[in-house]
Amino acid sequence: MVALAFLIPLGLVVQQLARERALADAERQTAVVVAVLTVTTDQLSIERAIASTGGPAVTRVSVHNLGESGAEIGRGHAAAGDLTKAADAAAPVIADVDGGESYLEPVDLGAGRTTVVEVFIPESELSNGVAGAWWALAAVALGLIIASVWVADRLASRIIVSARQLAGAAGALSEGYLDVRIDPQGPAELADASYALNVMADRIMALLSNERELVADLSHRLRTPLTALRLDAETLDDSQDADRIRDAIAALEVEVDKLIRAMREPIDAHSPTPDRGERADGAAATTGDEGCDVAEVVRDRMMFWSAVAGDQERDCKSTGTDAPAPVNVPKSELAAALDALIGNVIRYTPQGVPFEVAVTRREDGYVVLRVEDGGPGIPDPELAMQRGESQQGSTGLGLDIVKRVAIAGNGTVNIGTSSTLGGASVVIVMTDADPAPQEEAPPPPRWLVGRLSKEPNERRSRRRGQ
Structure with missing residues (x-):
């Protein structure tokens, strides 16, 4: 022009x-x-x-x-x-x-x-001579336009290549590929942004490595009191309570050892690094095809918790554990989630308050695990589902563990009020690992879809938009 x-x-x-x-x-x-x-x-x-x-x-x-x-x-x-x-x-x-x-x-x-x-x-x-002059000027104009388009294309190509490289690296980093680095090039602004992204990736790697080392060290320091507890437990008699204490200490030692080994493993920067068990798309990470039977997990854990409930004069029962209810969730993860829910009942409700654990295998392709109690309930369920938030002075991580297990099972979590006991009701819905043949895929459990059964990423994005 x-x-x-x-x-x-x-x-x-x-x-x-x-x-x-x-x-x-x-x-x-x-x-x-x-x-x-x-x-x-x-x-x-x-x-x-x-x-x-x-x-x-x-x-x-x-x-x-x-x-x-x-x-x-x-x-x-x-x-x-x-x-x-x-x-x-x-x-x-x-x-x-x-x-x-x-x-x-x-x-x-x-x-x-x-x-x-x-x-x-x-x-x-x-x-x-005017026509010839116009033709000559037109040729000059065409040459200038072609030259300017070529120059603009070269300049734009540098900007586009640099911008795409930066966007691709940022996307890969957001998915957990911590080894991503880019060569700063293009305009000064994009080169500065590329350099800042490289520095940020290095910083993330360092922080993550330091965090893993810190968790591993803290876990290792737990071995000393655990060893003392195990030695004390060996001096107890052969009563049922002594066996229960020994089993609990042994299970705790196994979990601590697993945590130490997991934290000591080097970070694989070439593969996605999950954040608190979540994939880059917001779903929880699963361990291959490893799964468990919900009914079996409930039976095993209720053997432990029923003894604790007896000491506190609590009525407890479990239902629906006679038939298998397979889900694609590791047994240890589901047991940890169930322990977190029952542990909350034991800690934060008065002695003598009853609780109930129920397992239901639905025909629509879902397995439901329900934990209810007769306590005062949860006044703010949405706040309770937020990681690190607690209304009882605890760490606020128990319900977060439950939420991640539900997401690992391609399901949801809902907190409400028990219709039978009158206290809190926490429902975990997971996809059946071996559903009955159906003509159509099972629809989502709309009877549980509420403000707390939404995906964590969706709630995060909504809060950021406020």
Whole structure:
């Protein structure tokens, strides 16, 4: 566009110069004839003067109102009105005629006599060389446009490549590929952003490594009190309570060992790094096809918790554990979630408050695990589901464990009020690992879909938008 802004006026200037050049030639021819007319009005002398101008323009010169006889020399093109106008104005006049223009210059012969010398300028003379100039300017404009487009494409390509590289690296980093690094290039702003992304990735790797080392060290420090507890437990008698305590200590030692080994493993920067058991798309990470039987887990854990409930004079029962209820959740994870729920009942409800654990294998392809109690309930369920938030002064991680287990089982969590016991009711819905054949895929459990059964990422994005 800048090239056109300069070339169009330049083309108009070329056109104007061609016209002025043609008019200058006509004026030169007229001057020769005028010089003769000021000396003599002899027709032969005037014709010789016209012939002396030379070139094809000789035939385009004419003289009007010569002498008293009013004779004319040559063939005129201008109208009578234009001749009269020139004679009256006593100054050169340019008149538009068919096929071009006429240059008219009056000559005062004295004694009231006036002669008008006319030079006809055809249209071809007025635009001589203009077409070629326009073609040349058009070629220059086209060349400038092509060159500018090429330069702009090269510049834009550098920006686009750098921007795509930066966006791709940011996306890979957000999915947990911590080894992603990019070569800062392109405009200074994008290069600075690329460098900052590399620094951020290095910082994330360092922080994650330090965090894993810290967790591993803290877990290792738990071995000392656990060893002391195990030694104390070995001195107990062979009662049922002693066996329960030994089993609990052994299970705790196994969990601590697993935690230490997991934290000591080097970070695989070439694969997604889950965040608290979540994949990059927000779903919880699962361990291959490893699964468990919900009914079996409930039976095992209720053997432990029923003894604790007996000590606190609590009524407890489990239902629905006679038939298998397979889900694609590791047994240890589901047991940890169940322990967290029952542990909350034991810790935060008065002694003597009953609780119940129920397992239901639904025909629509879902397994439901329900834990209910007769306590005061949970006043703010949504706050309780947030990681690190607690209304009882605890760490606030128990319900977060439950939520991640539900997501690992492709299900949901809902907190409400028990219709039978009157206290809190926490329901975990997980997809059946071996559903009965159906004509259509099982629909989502809409009977449980509420504000707490939404995916964590959805609730996060909604809170960020507020």
